[in-house]
Amino acid sequence: MRGATRNQTQGLCHANVMLSSSLKILQVNLNRSGPATESALQTAIELRADLIVVQEPWVIRDNTRSIAHQSFTQILPLSNGLRPRTLVYLSKAFRPLVSLATTSPKDPDLLVVDIQEGSTKIQLLNVYNKADQVREGLRTLDRCLLRRHLSSNTWDQLAQESPGADQLIEWLERHNLELLNSPGTGTFFRPNLARESVLDLSFATPPVANRIQDWQVLSDLGSDHNGILFSISGTNRVWVDNPAQPTNFNTRLANWEYFTTSLQSNKAQSENQLGVLEDNTLTIALLDMAASELTDAITRAAKASTLSIKSGARSKPWWNNDLKSLRKTII
The missing domain is CATH 3.60.10.10 (Endonuclease/exonuclease/phosphatase)
Known part of the structure; x- marks a missing residue:
């Protein structure tokens, strides 16, 4: 102003x-x-x-x-x-x-x-x-x-x-x-x-x-x-929640072995939805549903194995x- x-x-x-x-x-x-x-x-x-x-x-x-x-x-x-x-x-x-x-x-x-x-x-x-x-x-x-x-x-x-x-x-x-x-x-x-x-x-x-x-x-x-x-x-x-600011993860400190195990477990729980990817008569709605399930599985695995980065105001390191x-x- x-x-x-x-x-x-x-x-x-x-x-x-x-x-x-x-x-x-x-x-x-x-x-x-x-x-x-x-x-x-x-x-x-x-x-x-x-x-x-x-x-x-x-x-x-x-x-x-x-x-x-x-x-x-x-x-x-x-x-x-x-x-x-x-x-x-x-x-x-x-x-x-x-x-x-x-x-x-x-x-x-x-x-x-x-x-x-x-x-x-x-x-x-x-x-x-x-x-x-x-x-x-x-x-x-x-x-x-x-x-x-x-x-x-x-x-x-x-x-x-x-x-x-x-x-x-x-x-x-x-x-x-x-x-x-x-x-x-x-x-x-x-x-x-x-x-x-x-x-x-x-x-x-x-x-x-x-x-x-x-x-x-x-x-x-x-x-x-x-x-x-x-x-x-x-x-x-x-x-x-601001949808433009999703959770960020500190991948440098991730436990990748646990992430892989967790993702496989979450994926197994979502097989009903992800199984549609093998269907030759896919619809856009089914693809969206499968994509959503896969995203959720990855997010759950990341939360279980990786620390999140909190947004906050930080000075530049040389100040x-x-x-x-x-x-x-x-x-």
């Missing part, structure tokens, strides 16, 4: 019904800096953030990803061949399902993400509001956002130059969006400025805004933009306290 009326970024969240799970979000413009990216990733580990919502990420030459981290996966906008200027890092320990929304446009400056738990969903819009990179079109607000209809469960991040501010204000009022920023709290600073500017804004529809907690600004991330950190409280019901101190000086 970033937003303002200059060259930067915006975030917006909307939902009719809230998730049962709480989530913590760090948003930051990283100014295409690799060191600032590493700093933000480590900060997210220390603060136990579930999502890092990034504008102006550092990306590799083919524009397919940013800096990798063992505790996060990356969600980028749909590619149109241009450098992505929005990105979301997702903690692998976060339980609800997070995915690129089907309504996310093929535009590097607008990334729409669905956060879903069971039948409940909220939507995140990550916007970098600037003229398109080939300079043939409008700014992101005009070409992508102002014509977009929002449901009541939306969270948005934005920043933009002052031209077109009236249109933005009209759009915000039409969707009943609430500004989350603390009045007067700056989000952007350079040594030649007399004081911090407010370039990065956060908006949310009322159901989400009512559950926002601890909105705050973080300095010393290594970018000329401060980070923004806040939490969205859930309804605290029982966790649901130390000296780097934590030095990151304050990398701007």
Whole structure:
């Protein structure tokens, strides 16, 4: 959720019904800096953030990803061949399902993400509001956002130059969006400025805004933009399993002899289903049933013979306290 009326970024969240799970979000413009990216990733580990919502990420030459981290996966906008200027890092320990929304446009400056738990969903819009990179079109607000209809469960991040501010204000009022920023709290600073500017804004529809907690600004991330950190409280019901995060097994420590024995035993118990593979009149339904039985047999054998790997936030092995101190000086 970033937003303002200059060259930067915006975030917006909307939902009719809230998730049962709480989530913590760090948003930051990283100014295409690799060191600032590493700093933000480590900060997210220390603060136990579930999502890092990034504008102006550092990306590799083919524009397919940013800096990798063992505790996060990356969600980028749909590619149109241009450098992505929005990105979301997702903690692998976060339980609800997070995915690129089907309504996310093929535009590097607008990334729409669905956060879903069971039948409940909220939507995140990550916007970098600037003229398109080939300079043939409008700014992101005009070409992508102002014509977009929002449901009541939306969270948005934005920043933009002052031209077109009236249109933005009209759009915000039409969707009943609430500004989350603390009045007067700056989000952007350079040594030649007399004081911090407010370039990065956060908006949310009322159901989400009512559950926002601890909105705050973080300095010393290594970018000329401060980070923004806040939490969205859930309804605290029982966790649901995320089908995108199946159990991982530590195969390096597996007891392969016991795995083989266990698999043969489980396979023997499933002979009725697996026996259909020898039938010459197979149907798709029978094949699916046999595949499911075989998968279950392998999973049971793996659980019996192999330790699982627990997902959790881990620092990179080379990160130390000296780097934590030095990151304050990398701007």
